[in-house]
Each structure stands twice: as structure tokens, then as C-alpha cells.
Amino acid sequence: KQEVTQIPAALSVPEGENLVLNCSFTDSAIYNLQWFRQDPGKGLTSLLLIQSSQREQTSGRLNASLDKSSGRSTLYIAASQPGDSATYLCAVRKETSGSRLTFGEGTQLTVNP
Amino acid sequence: NAGVTQTPKFRVLKTGQSMTLLCAQDMNHEYMYWYRQDPGMGLRLIHYSVGEGTTAKGEVPDGYNVSRLKKQNFLLGLESAAPSQTSVYFCASSHLAGFEQYFGPGTRLTVT
Numbered sequence: 001k002q003e004v005t006q007i008p009a010a011l012s013v014p015e016g017e018n019l020v021l022n023c024s025f026t027d028s029a030i031y032n033l034q035w036f037r038q039d040p041g042k043g044l045t046s047l048l049l050i051q052s053s054q055r056e057q058t059s060g061r062l063n064a065s066l067d068k069s070s071g072r073s074t075l076y077i078a079a080s081q082p083g084d085s086a087t088y089l090c091a092v093r094k095e096t097s098g099s100r101l102t103f104g105e106g107t108q109l110t111v112n113p
Numbered sequence: 114n115a116g117v118t119q120t121p122k123f124r125v126l127k128t129g130q131s132m133t134l135l136c137a138q139d140m141n142h143e144y145m146y147w148y149r150q151d152p153g154m155g156l157r158l159i160h161y162s163v164g165e166g167t168t169a170k171g172e173v174p175d176g177y178n179v180s181r182l183k184k185q186n187f188l189l190g191l192e193s194a195a196p197s198q199t200s201v202y203f204c205a206s207s208h209l210a211g212f213e214q215y216f217g218p219g220t221r222l223t224v225t
């Protein structure tokens with residue numbers, strides 16, 4: 001059974017700092033991996049989708065990397081801002097499950113002004 | 114373009130009552146999903162649909178039923194609510210399998 005772990009569970013940084021969020025998964029047979037952002041009391045917003053054949057994806061100040069063989073992904077946020085404060089979730093899609101996502105529990109990020 | 118919408122946003126039920134949650138998407142997506150989110154458990158898939166008229170079980174389907182009579186709508190039903198079904202429910206949709214999933218704002222359900 002696929003398990004997804006995100007460490008740390010919570011992270012607090014000063015504004016302007018570059019930071020890395022980690023995601024690990026136990027079964028490397030994945031189709032792709034998706035990073036989401038969730039604001040308190042809100043739904044999930046898709047940030048990046050990285051295919052199993054890709055090494056990284058970039059969107060603005062965000063960069064997601066994927067090392068499928070070691071079961072790891074990282075989300076790099078450059079020049080963090082208070083507006084980046086949210087919970088960040090990663091989810092993996094197993095090759096044989098088609099559309100099903102397995103989620104980690106998230107990292108709660110606080111960026112202090 | 115509203116994306117994915119959910120109705121209602123909040124609901125309180127008594128044990129044994131029934132209700133239906135409605136999800137609607139205007140992106141012409143084939144796939145739709147229902148998840149529940151609980152502290153310490155993350156998001157878990159309840160049921161999903163790969164197209165109009167189809168449904169399939171996810172990870173935690175017991176106590177729930179679903180229907181997809183129209184492509185744009187996916188309904189989640191609770192026939193006899195239990196306190197264990199207190200949760201935040203999210204609907205999502207995607208163009209096809211393997212594509213990005215887009216989420217609705219959620220429904221917070223409390224069963225007393």
C-alpha cells in the first residue's frame with residue numbers, strides 16, 4: 001500500500017527566506033505527483049504536476065523536483081512571502097490506479113513578516 | 114468559469130438522518146471524485162466516476178452512495194449518518210485519468 005509522508009509537519013520562516021518542503025512515498029511505481037496548497041477552511045489549489053518521467057517543474061517562485069527511484073519529491077519556494085502561508089500537500093498517482101491520488105498529511109508553512 | 118462548486122458549505126445532521134452533497138463542474142471534465150479530510154488521516158478517496166453514468170469505490174466507500182446522472186454533476190449521499198462521518202468533504206474533477214485534479218471549496222459536515 002502506498003504511503004506518503006511529509007516532513008516537517010510545520011515550518012515557520014522569516015519573510016524572504018528560501019525553503020524546501022519534503023515529500024516521500026513508499027512505492028516508486030508512480031504515474032505522477034501533484035503539489036497542492038490549502039488555505040485554512042478552503043479547498044485545495046493545484047500548484048504543480050510533475051510526471052514520473054520528469055525531474056522537475058517550475059511555476060514562478062515554485063520549483064518541484066522528483067526522484068522517483070528514491071521515492072522523494074521536494075517543493076522549493078524562493079523568496080518566501082507572508083501570502084505563502086498555507087498547508088502544502090503532496091499527492092501521488094500510482095501507475096495502475098489511473099486517477100486515484102494518495103495524499104500526505106501536509107506541511108503547515110508560516111512565513112513571518 | 115466557476116470551476117468546481119459544492120453545495121452546501123456547512124451542514125449539521127443528527128445520527129440516522131440522510132442528506133445529499135452536490136458537486137458541479139463547468140470544465141467538461143470526464144472524471145469526478147469525492148474525498149473526505151480528517152485530522153491525522155489526510156485526504157481519502159470515497160468514490161469516483163470516470164464518466165457520466167459510471168461510479169466506482171475508492172478507499173473508504175462504506176456508508177456512502179454516489180450518482181453521476183449528468184456529466185457535470187456528482188452527488189454524494191449519506192443514507193443514515195453516523196458521528197464517524199463528521200468530516201470535511203471535497204469534490205474534485207479532472208479531464209482524464211492522470212491529469213491535474215481541481216478541487217471544490219469543501220463541505221463541513223457535523224453529525225451529532
